[in-house]
Amino acid sequence: MKLPATLLFGLSLALSGCFAAREARIESDYSYTGNFRRYRTYEFVTGQGLAADTSKLGEVLRDAIRTRMRVQGYKPARSRPDLLVMFRLFEGDMAFRGYAQEDLSRWMTSGMVEDDETPKENRQGYQPVKMVLAEGTLLVTLIDNRTNRAVWNGYASGVTVPPGVQGEAVLRRSVRSIFDQYRVFTEGYLEGASQ
Secondary structure, rough: OOOOHHHHHHHHHHHHHHHHHHEEEEEEEEOOOOOOOOOOEEEEOOHHHHHHOHHHHHHHHHHHHHHHHHOOOOEOOOOOOOOEEEEEEEEEOOEEEEEEEOOHHHHHOOOOOOOOOOHHHEEEEEEEEEEOOOOOOEEEEEEEEOEEEEEEEEEEOOOOOOOOOOOOOHHHHHHHHOOOOOOOOOOOOOOOOOO
């Protein structure tokens, strides 16, 4: 049985996209000062780089992040959002400092939140981990708009973005994988209170 050339080409594109996503290293870390239960709204940081990028790939990233934020109950807000969302795609290998931490969901169930007035002996210690992130890293940062501090970083390294539709699919899959590390829904969203 002979398969048509277009079917073989489509199958090879799909499989190569799956392999590219599987090779990506997905990690995240968070700030103990993040008051994750309080956040309900977000807006994208504007300015230089991809955040201001009006290219197709920049819009694909914003759309994928918007979709995931909506799925988790967050609403866009131009005026005084709780979270500012920033993203950046780095080319080449890069040295990166992350932190060895328990899962964010477990941290949240403890009910602890640190602030400037938390006594030193009650603060969680950060355990820095030096990493080398492979060629192509997508970094998503959530910033508490009130304190202007980053409260969560999610990143995928080893992300190869081919041109065209396949590259868009790789970026969407990478955003989805990154946000799988941020399993925080707005308060009441799962019970249907915020709909």
